[in-house]
Structures are given as C-alpha cells and as structure tokens.
Amino acid sequence: MRNLIAALFLLAPLAAMAAPAASESERLKQWLDERYEEELAFHPEKQTQLGRKTDYDKLDDYSEAADDAELQWHLDSVAAMEAAFDRDQLDADARVSYDYWAYRAERAVEDRRWRRNHYLLNQMSSVHTGLPQFLINYHTVDSQQDMLDYISRLKGVATALGQVQEQVELAAKEGIRAPRFAYDIVIDQSQSVVTGAPFDDSEEAAALWADVQGKLAALQDSGDIDASRADELRALARKALLDAVAPAYRSLIAWLQQDRANTDAEPQGASSLPGGQDYYAYRLRSYTTTDMSAEQVHQLGLAEVKRIRSEMEAIRKEVGFDGDLAAFFEFVRSDARFYYPNTDAGRQAYIDETEHYLDLIADKLPEYFGILPKASLEVRRVEAFRERDGAAASYSTGTADGSRPGVYYMHLSDMSANNRTDLQTTAYHEGNPGHHMQSSIALERSDLPLFRSDVWYSAYGEGWALYSELLAWEMGVYDNPYYNFGRLGAEIFRAIRLVVDTGMHAKGWSEEQAVQYMLENSAIPETSVRSEIQRYLVWPGQATSYKVGMLKILELRERARAALGDKFDIRAYHDLVLGGGSLPLGILERRVDEWIASQV
Template sequence: MRKTVFLAIILILGSCKNDNDSHAFAKAEQLKISQEFNNWLEAQFQKDLARDPEMQTQMGIKTDYGKWTDISSARDLEDKELAESRLKYLTKEVEEQALEGQDLLSYRLYKREQEQKIADYDYRLYSYPVNQMHGMQSEVPAFLINMHQIASESDALAYIERLKGIQPLFEELTNNLSLRETNGILLPRFVFEKVLKDSRNVITGAPFSDFGDKSTLAADFDEKINKLDLDAQRKEELKAMADEALLQYVMPAYENLITFLTDQQQRATGEDGAWKFPKGAEFYQHALNRTTTTSMTADEIHELGLKEVERIHNEMREIMKQVKFEGTLQDFFKFMRDDDQFYYPDTDAGKKRYLSEAKTKINAMKAKLPELFHTLPEADIIVKAVEPFRESSAGKAFYQQPATDGSRPGTYYANLYDMKAMPTYQMDALAYHEGIPGHHMQIAIAQELDSIPEFRKHSFYTAYVEGWGLYSELIPKEIGFYKDPYSDFGRLAMELWRACRLVVDTGIHSKKWSREEGIEYYMANTPNAESDAIKMVERHIIMPSQATAYKVGMNKILQLRAKALDALGEDFDIKDFHDVVLTNGSLPLSILEELVDEYIENTK
C-alpha cells in the first residue's frame, strides 16, 4: 500500500514537473516571439526615421541636420510599397496569437497603419501642399526658426545647407502642385492671395533688400549665431554665408514659387468642397473615416452637429440668466462679440498682457494636475505668440510638441494678429486645450512612455488627440475652475465652435455649401468674431474632415468615462481612467473603448 501511494506521489510530482517545464518552455517561446516582434518594430521605426530628416530634427537627432525630407512622387510610391511589404510580413511572419498585452496592441496598431497608408495612396493628390494653415511656404521657415537649434558651428553650417536645400525642395513642390492640377485638384481661389503674401513676407528685408529690418530667416540665424561661443570674425563669416544662401537659393526658390502660383491663380475657381474632386464623395468619406476613426457618414456627423449646437445653446441660455442679460441668445452673442471689456487692446502692451495671463492660467492648472492624473509629463511648456511672418494666415492657437531629448519644451502658440479674435473669456479654455491638461499632457506623456514601441509615441489619430484637447477644456470646470460665468460661457463657446464644425465641414464637402454659407452659419450660431468664422471656413476647405475630429473624439471620451463610472460606482477613480486614456499613446477610438472595457473588468 505504501509503495502504491509512494509511486502515486512520484507520478504526480513528475507530472507537475513536466507541466512546469512545459509552461516555462511556452513562456520562453512567447518572450522570444515578443522580443523578435519588438525588435522588428524598432527596426522599421529606425528605417522611417532615417528617411525623414525633419522628424530627426523634431526628435533632437542631428544625423541629417542639413537635409529636408523627400516630398517627390517617387517617395510616395516607395512609402506605399514599404507599407505593403510590412503588411505582408505582419500577416505571414508574425504569430498574432502568440502576442499579448502591449505587444498585441502594437501589432494591431501597426497593421492598421500599414493598411491606412496603402488606402491613402489612391488619394495622395487630394491635398493642398501650400495653404494658409500649414503650407510649405510658411512651414519651411517656421521649421528652421523653431526646430533647427544651433548649438555649435556644425549646426550653423547645417542650417545654411538647409537654406540651400529650399530651392530643390520647392522645385519638387511646384511639380507636386502641377501634378495635382493635371488631376483636377487646384487650390481654391481664396488661398492664393494668402499663400502669395506669406511667400513675399519670407523674402522681405535684408539681405533681399538694402533697406528695412532683417528678413525673418536672416534675423533668426543671426540671433542664434550671436549666442555661440565663437570669435567675432567667425560669427560674421557664418552670417555672410547664410546671407549668400538666402540670396542665391532661398530668394529664387520663393520667386519661382510666386511665379508658378500667380499663373495657377488665373485658373482657380470659387468651388470649395471636396465634392468637386474626381471621386470627391468617395474621398470625403475616406477622409471622415480616417479622421474620426469611425464609420460615421457625412449625414450622421451633420445631424450630430445640429443636435450638439442646440444642446449647447440651451446651456448658454442658463448663463444668460446668471448674468441677468435681457434679450435673445443672438443678442448675447453680439454683446460678447462687441463689448470692449472682453478684449485687450491691439497694442504691444495688450499682447504682452495676454501672453502673461495665459502663462499664469497654465501654471495654475499645472498645480492642480495631481488631483486628476497619476502620470505627468516631464517636458515643460512655454507660451509664445505666432511669428509675424505667418500670423495673418495662421490659426488662432496651436501646439508644437517638445523634442524627445528634452532640448526643446512644448509650445502653446497664441495668434495675436487680431486681438478681436482672442476674447479674454475664451482664454482659459484655449490655454487648457493647447497646453495643460490638453495637447501638452497627451503628446508629451506619449513621447516619454517606456512601455510602448517608438512608432506609437509618434502616432497621431486626430479624433483621439483633438478629442482629448476638447475634453481637456471641460476637466478644469470639474475641479473648480471657470468660476466667472463669462469664462464658463467661453468654455461653452469653444465647445459650440467644435459642434458647428461638424455642421459646416459636412455642409461644405458633402452638401455643396459655399464659403459664404459656412461663414454665415458660424456668425448666426456662435459669438465668435467674423475673422474667426472666415478663418475656420477656409480651414474646412483646405483640410476636409479634419475639424470633425474634435467633437466626435470628445463625445467618445465622455461616453467611455460615463460607462466606467456607471459600472464601477465608488471604485471609479478619475486618475485611473485618465491613465488608461493617456498611457497607451494615440489610439483609434474603437481601440480606446476596448481598453476602457478592459479597465472596467480588471477593476471589478
């Protein structure tokens, strides 16, 4: 009997040992697959980085510091073929079922990116490389000014090489514009005047003329050189080299671009929507799917916008009661739009005050972040005015990400070109959206994550990024900010603006609204300045679908938060929820929902 029991024990222990060995082997195999997959992802990221000198600079890498990124049609085809080869590798060589956790999420996201790039190729010409928002005519000098740091003589020489490289870069740019026109895609008529003005601004001043101030690029180069630890003679030699590059390469590049655009301008029309393109309806639906990461149709987005506009109007009427305003909502809009108490003067002192107070608001919010977040960014944020050479055409506010190596902070840009477009009652919401807890929190945290591969730190899903920005306008209210009812009205005005975007973007690109009809809708339904409405409609026109991302993304984040709160009750922690949203990098909304569902189950 004892021998039987002893034998049984030996058999059981042997079985356990075999199970443990089997489990250990399986675990080791899984770790090997995971490591190989992540090594492959890193290799792909480095390959992309090696082909993108401008991204290298954004990340603080100086490998190809004197070069520009290739924008040729041949490069477009290379990108598509590379995406196809990567997709083939993912589907044929990677064992998806062997991946789990972040590895599985990385697999799904990278596969989706390759599929998206392949689908985008058919619509690669459906864009405007020069435009009033982010066209190359202004982005190239802005890149040199804001991204190209000069900490040594070699950095200065690389800057000069980039000045020289603007000429071949712009030759390729005009090729791209010509190819688009051949395929029925020509800049809208209103864009030309703005782009031509930007282009002329860049080549205004010394050394392009013997009078007036230094040109934008010459002034930037001189300022950076003056800070170097070099002898005076060498500094002057470098400045002379930059001036020569500006005259011999930059000026002809811009003059040729101006000549080309002046010619195209003669053939431009007032038809502004994407519907005018070949296969315009298909392109616009593709753009909506890409921007919102949903399958919503133009009609569904339009209707959502109309409903949201009505809801926000009703909330605004409650604020009218708080401040005892007599009249209609449109009367209140006019009061908010016209009364001088809501605007700083259009003077240097007024602009300085605006920037100073924006910094104060961001710092006040920064002190409250531990109440809302477990994870905080290490990168700092600064506030700057948009540079004069592009302020007349740029948007009212935007964010520039920090360098990943910490050499450059994140930047909240406020456009103070027209102070009547920057009411003080919107200052809070604008600072929270572009700065903290908005884009700076989301983008800086993503860049600093150690738990995800590099490609995910630099992915950009518009509905997620802009949805978070708009959601971030609301968060401060929930912890006691916006005590001034006019400031809270400003928050609602910003949300209303995004709701109207759903209506107007789809109106222009799907329902054939004119530019004037879009401007009229904004003026009738928001308190914003007419200059705001004009800029926004013109933005819709040159970036079909982009502006629909904000409200769709915000609504989804709010829906997911409500879902988590309802499911978890007292176990719901806003910090945990925000960690789920922010510590996985940028995500399609459907995948964000899956992660929130997983968080709910794990918490339960």
C-alpha cells in the same frame, strides 16, 4: 537604400527568433522600434523634431516617388510582422501595437489613392511656411557643424519647395486646385519669407536671416567660433538664402500668380473635385478614424448645437442679460470688456492672463492624473512671417528629454480677433491638461514602441484636447460665468464644425452660408469665423475630428464609471487614455474595454 531595407526585412524574422528568452510582446516592441528607425530614415525633419541630430543636414524628400517608396516599405513591414509574430501570443498592449502598425499601412494605401486631391499648399500647414518655422524653431545650433548643417538645409529648401510645386502643378492639370483665397494667402506668406534683408534693401532682416544672425551670435558668445569664422559662415548662409531660398519662393509665387485665374473665386467643397464624394468620405474616415457618413456627422452636429445652446441660455440668464441668445452672442462678440487693446501691452496682457490660468490648473492636476509630464510648457506669439489675423492657436511638441519645451502659439496681430472669454479654455486645450500633457506623456513613455509615442491621429489628439476643456470645468477652475460661457462657446464651435464641414463638402453649402451659420450659433468674432471657415475649405474633414473624438473619450469614461462603480479611478482612466499614445478610436475603445474587464 531600398536594397538595404529589403535585406533587413529578410533578416528581421531570424533576428527575432534568435532571442528565445524574450517574450513575444517584448520581441515585437524591439522589432517595431527597429522598423520605426527605418521609417524615420525617410524623414530627417522628424528626427530633428525628436531632438536628434542624425541627418541634420537634410530635409525630407517631398516627391511622389519618395511617397511611393515609403508606402511600399510600410506594406513590406506589415507582411514581415505577420510572418514573424504570432498575434495570439501577444499581451493586450502588444496587440494594440501590432494592429496599430497594420492600420497605419492600410490608411497609407488609401491616402496614396487621393494624394492629388489634397491641397498641398494652403494657408494653414504647408511646406512654404513649415520649412522656415522648422529651421527657426527646431534646428538648434550648438556647434559650428550644426550651423553648416543649417546652411545645407537652406540650400535644400529649393529642392523641397520645388518638389511640392511639381505636385501642385500635377494636381492642377487634373482640375484640382485650392480656392482662390488660399492662393492669395500662400502668395502673401511666401512673399513674407523672402522680404527683408538680405533679399532686398530693407533695414529689417527677413525671419530666416535674423535667425542666422542670432544663432551665429550665440556660437560666438559660447566661444565655439571667432568673429572671422562667424563672418565666413554668415556669407555662406547669405549665399544659400539668395541662391537657393529666394529663387524657389519666387518660382512658386510666379506660378501661383499665373495659375490664380484658374481658381474658384467662390470656393467649392471637396465634392466638387474629381471623385469628390468618395474623396470626402475618405477624409471623414481618415480624420474621425470611424466609418461615420457625412450625413451621420451632420446630424450629430445639429443635435450637439441644440444641446449646448440650452446650456448657454442658462448662463445668459445667470448673468442677467436682457435679450435673447443671439443678442447675447453679439454682446460677448463686440463688447470692449472682452478684449485687450490692440497694442504690445495688450498682447502681453493676453499672454500673462493665459499663463495665470495655466498656473491655476497646475495645482489641481494630481487629483485627476497619476502621471504628469516632465517637459515644460511655454506660451509664445507666433513668428511674424506666419502670423494671421484671427488664425487658430496651436501647440508644438517638445522633446522627451526636455531639451526643447512644448510651446503654445497664439496669433496676436489683431487683438479684436482674440476674445477674452475664449482665453482660459484655449489655454487648457493647447496646454494642460490638453495637448501638452497628451504629447509629453506619450513621448516620455519608454515602454511603448516609439511610433506610438510619436504618430498623431486627429480624432484622438484633438478629441482629448476638447475633452480637456470639459474636464477643466469639472475640476472647478472656472470662477467667471463669462469664461464658462467661453468654454461652452468653444464646445459649440466644434459642434458647429460638424455641421459646416459636412455642409460645404457634402451638401453644397457656400462659404457665406457656413459663415452665417457659425455667427448665428456662436459669439466668435467675425474675423475668426471667416478664417475658420476658410480653414475647413482647405482641410476637408479635419474639423470634424474634435467633437467625434471628444464624445468617444467621454463615452468610454462613463462606460468605465458605470461598469466599475466605486472601483472607478479617474486618474487611472486618464493615465490609460494618455499612456497609449495617439490611437485610432476603435483601437482606443478596445483598449479601454479590456482595462474595464481587468478591473472588475
């Protein structure tokens, strides 16, 4: 494989020069698409997420050796690009692609240095829950071969989980461990995956087994297989679950239980790790795509919290609440009117109201966007095996051809953690005009190199989604002051993140100190607050990306408005920001500045 890739690199410049009729920019797009196909060969799971069925029987290689091979490939690709193309001959958008491709390689080099500092197993987004979710939600079964590929992937779970466990064990030998609470949650989540039939005598099927049954039933209903073949495939899948999946999860659970005593019962920030100060500085650079220091991020957070509190005070007075802002926080946090009952009917009502607000904004979108997504959006409760009380909502991208919708997932196991004042804002963050529009529009742009439609940077991605919350208010779809208070609550929540993330990881704050700061400055239910703070502890820096990105997008909008005056078109600005894919903020800023210059 590596020899083949090396040969392709040697031929790439010659292939590029063989098409003199194409412009330098057109040739670069074609070249980058070819390179990205090579990159995708490292990632069978990503191919599936893109709606393809290539390498459909394989999972990613999670070993450090595979990581090293991909890094070397990427560095070689940058060298080949620099040799094959004259950057000065590229148009503005192609220069973005050129610089972006090189930026990703630079980032990968730095990430390689710190890979053992990452908590590869955590309660938020790790292979132990990611693989079942991937198989259930992404691996579609439309034929008998698809089911055989699914079974091959079930067998591959043992290797993938084992590779991650090996990396976690290596990190532990270097004194790098996730906090004890993360071990406990990962143990519980892993046990949930292998609980139920066929793993034990339960009548209720485990999530993967239920998925197998459902997909086989669909194949029978379509006439692709008969009952006898369905039984054969069912037996093969059952064997893979018992012989591969179960032992891998039980090995992981056993190691975590054995190593748990070595973890910190009182969580420590990233700076407590070997090389921790430098590691956290890297995490901030990585997630904000800026050179902001921890102190700069912390001070920005304090200033934003102060500003937003003043706007929240205005709403407290508007609704006539008799008490200070702290009392108003407690009122909104605890009053029964702001919660649906903790029943299936209450959960459905929460989903129904979310869909109502998404429908409400849909009619307004053409006034603010020239390009709208073709992909549909669905609202779903997350699967039981990964659902957690108070956990954050999330969005899962659909496919460019519309064969799989974008999905807004919400955790509804404990309705007391789902305050209704957050409902409307979160719908716009995860759905439209937030993540769904952002991801779908980028995927549906055929004129961009594919990697720009597919690669994700949190400062841009989460920054846009947070900007979307403000934009929705500007669009006039809020008619309830309490829900507008929820919008401000969501914004102050992201400002608080700047304070508590840097507080815990750079300033020595305790988990409880961070919890109390969030409770004192927001109306977020305590269950959610504690879940959030634990999220920041295992994802150093990630939580800072939202507000940093949002403020940059807003700053660039107002820069364009000031420069263009009556020529400023909000739809054109939004199309520009969404149409370039998920860009590092520095490259996004240059792109906007060049657009402004072209409009004057």
